[in-house]
Amino acid sequence: ILWDLYGEDEFQKVRMSYLRGASGYLLVVDGTRKNTLEKAFNLxxxxxxxxxxxxxxxxxxxxxxxxxxxxxxVEINEVVQRGWIVIKTSAKTGLGVEESFQILANKILENIDN
Incomplete structure (x- = not known):
């Protein structure tokens, strides 16, 4: 199941129980809007x-x-320094979208194996 929880305000409306049992997630940031990066950190x-x-x-x-x-x-490198996996994507062209899901699936499987 994929939940699309966009923005902090909308996230707070969603009952936390929807997230229980989640095996992984994608935090999507709009590179043209810096404030979405801060929202991703909070989320x-x-x-x-x-x-x-x-x-x-x-x-x-x-x-x-x-x-x-x-x-x-510099900001992207700071995120990488946190140990986060960062993938650059374009929903318009499809660049990196499949890769994001594949990497997340692999990380989930690794987490299950450990």
């Missing part, structure tokens, strides 16, 4: 507090619009 903490530590990937979307990006390489 990650809330999800971890609700369901514990499970695999997740930070998906930086709108890679096809890099000239409009508000998130820079």
């Amino acid at each position: 990650q903490i809330k999800v971890e507090n609700t369901i514990g530590t499970v695999p997740f990937i930070l998906v930086l979307n709108k890679w096809d619009l890099t000239d409009e990006w508000e998130i820079n390489d």
